[in-house]
Amino acid sequence: MMMNANGNAxxxxxxxxxxxxxxxxPILRLVGVEKTLDxxxxxxxxxxxxxxRRITAIIGLSGAGKSLLLKHMIxxxxxxxxxxxxxxxxxxxxxxxxxxxxxRRFGMLFQTGALFDSLTVYENVAFPLREKSGMPEGxxxxxxxxxxxxxxxxxxxxxxxxxxxxGMVRRAxxxxxxxTDPEIILFDEPTTGxxxxxxxxxxxxxCRTYHEHHFTMVMVSHDLPDIFQWCHHVVVxxxxxxxxxxxxxxxxxxxxxxxxxxxxxxxxxxxxxx
Amino acid sequence: MITETVLSFAEALGARVLRATGFLGRMGIxxxxxxxxxxxxxxxxxxxxxxxxxxxVKSVFVISLTAAFTGMVLALQGYYTLRKFGSEGLLxxxxxxxxxxxxxxxLSALMVxxxxxxxxxAEIGIMRIGEQIDSLETMGIDPIRFLVAPRLLAxxxxxxLLTAIFDVxxxxxxxxxxxxxxxxxxxxxxxxxxxxxxxxxxxxGVWKSLAFSLIIAWVCTFKGYFTGRGAEGVSNATTSAVVVxxxxxxxxxxxxxxxxx
Numbered sequence: 001m002m003m004n005a006n007g008n009a010x011x012x013x014x015x016x017x018x019x020x021x022x023x024x025x026p027i028l029r030l031v032g033v034e035k036t037l038d039x040x041x042x043x044x045x046x047x048x049x050x051x052x053r054r055i056t057a058i059i060g061l062s063g064a065g066k067s068l069l070l071k072h073m074i075x076x077x078x079x080x081x082x083x084x085x086x087x088x089x090x091x092x093x094x095x096x097x098x099x100x101x102x103x104r105r106f107g108m109l110f111q112t113g114a115l116f117d118s119l120t121v122y123e124n125v126a127f128p129l130r131e132k133s134g135m136p137e138g139x140x141x142x143x144x145x146x147x148x149x150x151x152x153x154x155x156x157x158x159x160x161x162x163x164x165x166x167g168m169v170r171r172a173x174x175x176x177x178x179x180t181d182p183e184i185i186l187f188d189e190p191t192t193g194x195x196x197x198x199x200x201x202x203x204x205x206x207c208r209t210y211h212e213h214h215f216t217m218v219m220v221s222h223d224l225p226d227i228f229q230w231c232h233h234v235v236v237x238x239x240x241x242x243x244x245x246x247x248x249x250x251x252x253x254x255x256x257x258x259x260x261x262x263x264x265x266x267x268x269x270x271x272x273x274x
Numbered sequence: 275m276i277t278e279t280v281l282s283f284a285e286a287l288g289a290r291v292l293r294a295t296g297f298l299g300r301m302g303i304x305x306x307x308x309x310x311x312x313x314x315x316x317x318x319x320x321x322x323x324x325x326x327x328x329x330x331v332k333s334v335f336v337i338s339l340t341a342a343f344t345g346m347v348l349a350l351q352g353y354y355t356l357r358k359f360g361s362e363g364l365l366x367x368x369x370x371x372x373x374x375x376x377x378x379x380x381l382s383a384l385m386v387x388x389x390x391x392x393x394x395x396a397e398i399g400i401m402r403i404g405e406q407i408d409s410l411e412t413m414g415i416d417p418i419r420f421l422v423a424p425r426l427l428a429x430x431x432x433x434x435l436l437t438a439i440f441d442v443x444x445x446x447x448x449x450x451x452x453x454x455x456x457x458x459x460x461x462x463x464x465x466x467x468x469x470x471x472x473x474x475x476x477x478x479g480v481w482k483s484l485a486f487s488l489i490i491a492w493v494c495t496f497k498g499y500f501t502g503r504g505a506e507g508v509s510n511a512t513t514s515a516v517v518v519x520x521x522x523x524x525x526x527x528x529x530x531x532x533x534x535x
Contacts, residue, residue, distance in 0.1 A: 076408055100414040107412075114409040117400075128413045131420075180413075 027052040027184060027216050028073055033082035035068060035240075042068055043079070044240035050184075050233075055210055055217040057227045057248075059262065060237035061271070066220040067111070069237065070186045073218065074106050075099050104132065107177035107185040107215075111192060113169035115161040115176070121148070121168075122157040125175045133180065147175045151205060167198035171205065178209055185209075187219040199223065203230050225263055228252055236262065304418075304499070305492050311416070312423040321424040322431075329390040329425075330432030334439060340385055341378075341440040345447025348372055352448075353456050362456075366463035367470035369448035370441075374471060374479045378441040380527050383486035386433055387519045391494040394425060395515040398498025399508035407499070422499065426491040433487030434480055441479065478534045485530060486523050493519040 026049035035043040043065045050056050050073070058066045071077040072084055075091045083090045091102055115124045122144060129140045148154050151171040161169060170190055177185055190206065191199040203223075207230055210217055221227045228234070228248035236244045236251060236259050244251060244259050254260060261269030352368040398421060401407050410417045445467070452458040497515035501507045 071408075074412055076411055096416075100416065103412055103414040108409070110405040110409060112405055114405040116406055116409075117404075128415075131415050132413065186412075 025052055026050055027087060028218075029083075029085040029088075030069070030072065031083045031085065033069075033072055033079040033084065035065075035072070035077065035079050037068075042240050043072070045082070046237070046240070046242050047082075048235055048242055048245060050216060050218055052216055053214045054232040055206075055219065055230065056233040056235060057231040058218065058220045058235045058237060059222070059224060059227065059251075060243075061262070062222075064237045065240040066237050067188050070108070070188055070218065070220055073184075074103060074108060074186060104180065105183045107180060107182035109170070109173045109177045109185065109187045109190050111189045113161070113173040115169060115172055117161055120158050120160055121153055121164070121172045124161070124172060125179050128176065128180050144175075144179065147179050148172075150208075151175045165198075166194050167202065170194070170202050174202070174205060174209070178213070178215070181213070182215060184216040184218070187217065187221075189220050189222060191221070191223055206230070224265065225252060238262075300500070301492070301496055304422075304496050307418050308422045308426050308492070308495065311419040312426050317427075318420070318424050321420075322427050325425050325428030326432050328393075329386065329428050330436060333386055333389050333432070333436055336389055337382055337385055337436045337440050338443045340381055341373075341443035342447040342450075344377055344381060344440075345369060345373065345444030345449075346451045348377070348444070349448035349451040349456070353452060353458070362458055363462045364466055364470075365448070365452045365456075365458050366445075366465070366467035369452070370445050370467045370471050371475060373441045373444040373448075374475050376527075376531070378437045378444065379479050379482035379486060380523065382433060382437040382440045382483065383490060383523045384520055386429075386436060386487075387490050387494070387516055387523070390429075391490045391519055392512050392516050394491075395494045395498040395501075395512045396508055398422075398495060399501035399511045402499065402501050403504060403508060417499075422495045425495055426488075429487040429491035430484060433490070434483040437479060437483040481534060482527065482530050485526055489522045489526060490519045493522065 028050035030046055030048050033043050033046045034041065046065075046069065058069060060066050068077060072079055075084070075094075078092050084092060086102060086105070091099060094102060115121075116127065119127060125148060126140050126144045129135055129143065130137075133140070135143075145154070145157075148157065151174055153168060153171055153175065156164065156168060156172075159168075161172070164172065174190070187206065191202050194202065203226075206217070206219070209215070219227070219231065228251070231248060234244075234246060234248055234251040235242060236254075236256075238258060244254055244256055246254070251259060252263060254263070257270045260266075261271055348369045349365060352365050352372075353362060356362050356364055356368065398407075401421070407417045407421070410420060449460070449463055453460045453463055494515045497511040497518070498508075501511040
């Protein structure tokens with residue numbers, strides 16, 4: 001890890017080099033996606049690309065439609081219009097069974113962790129392997145223990161989710177998301193509600209996971225401007241629309257007044273919230 | 275002005291009908307999906323047994339207690355009525371037929387709804403609002419197969435057995451009051467019962483308990499699966515599950531009785 005100007009730990013430079021935009025081979029593409037919920041258009045014609053083997057951050061105000069975008073990417077929600085293309089194929093045209101197969105390529109870390117209350121940490125992480133992999137129990141145990149060691153939870157194997165701190169829940173959820181070796185991991189506000197030290201440790205863990213496996217990662221986050229040092233590609237969303245897309249530096253130096261206000265956390269600007 | 279009022283009334287009525295039709299359609303599709311997944315392998319035997327333990331074994335005490343007092347009060351009321359006609363000897367069949375054909379299945383279903391059905395709705399509802407059901411989906415695991423089908427099968431196994439326990443305990447409750455308290459001959463109590471209760475009566479009770487278990491499992495899992503937002507959503511879903519299940523059990527009881535009589 002390197003240190004940035006503020007003295008915070010900074011993610012090591014990506015082994016694949018910085019993302020410069022215009023990736024000819026995006027793994028996921030959303031084309032003209034629209035969704036209306038309770039009479040309100042929550043996603044309004046979004047078109048965007050998720051570059052393969054890069055970390056993409058989706059930022060915006062609360063209620064901008066960021067989490068809904070993630071749910072569309074994995075097929076948990078179907079758009080009213082538009083397409084969600086995974087390697088060029090529209091996942092919304094798949095049968096239910098085919099969609100379940102496609103989801104094996106994904107891992108997802110939910111905002112709350114979404115661990116199963118009735119299972120221990122070990123059982124939670126072993127769960128997707130037991131259910132879907134067909135691996136023998138010995139191999140499952142070996143793999144789960146290795147991953148739990150990586151996230152620093154080797155001493156919490158037998159604990160239940162309600163016995164864990166917020167940071168431990170997120171780490172367990174991260175372990176469960178990566179245990180199946182997915183190609184794409186979606187993070188829905190992985191650090192919300194955590195103190196700065198725990199938040200940094202989670203982001204380090206995500207970064208380390210990226211460097212070990214080079215998964216494609218999509219992260220919805222409110223950690224501005226810190227998130228810029230943890231990603232290659234940024235998508236700014238507001239009112240269900242993409243406002244700007246670019247590199248972290250590009251977004252940081254954007255001239256778009258809305259983006260500037262969001263990045264700087266200014267209470268004055270085009271967005272009148274008070 | 276009148277035309278506008280009529281149009282807006284028709285529009286509101288149409289919207290309500292559409293919503294109701296959509297709701298019933300969703301319930302129907304949900305039941306169909308759950309039944310198909312329950313019928314097709316792989317069967318999650320461990321999961322089913324855990325649910326049988328929760329729904330069945332843990333309900334035995336409350337079912338036995340309810341049954342004992344139901345049988346006892348039936349014996350008291352039955353004795354009072356039969357004595358007017360000098361037919362106290364028919365107390366055994368009166369208690370047994372009331373329990374086996376009617377009260378056993380209905381009261382067992384209502385007790386199971388209150389004890390296990392409500393807990394089931396709350397459990398699935400909390401899984402829904404805690405994104406655990408979404409989490410299953412993202413792992414490529416069908417939540418209806420994983421959560422709903424084992425519970426449906428467990429209800430279908432447990433409720434008829436609980437009803438049988440209810441009937442037996444209720445009959446002994448009636449025996450306690452009729453024979454030991456009111457002085458009816460014990461041999462007559464069971465002898466008349468043996469002569470009057472037929473296999474068709476028992477089958478009637480079994481069919482009813484199977485139908486009721488399907489209703490409880492269906493309504494309670496559906497309400498939990500499609501719960502509203504937050505703690506209030508789960509609370510509303512749980513209340514609604516108990517009320518709707520109980521009412522449907524009683525309505526279904528009338529129609530089944532009229533068909534099976």
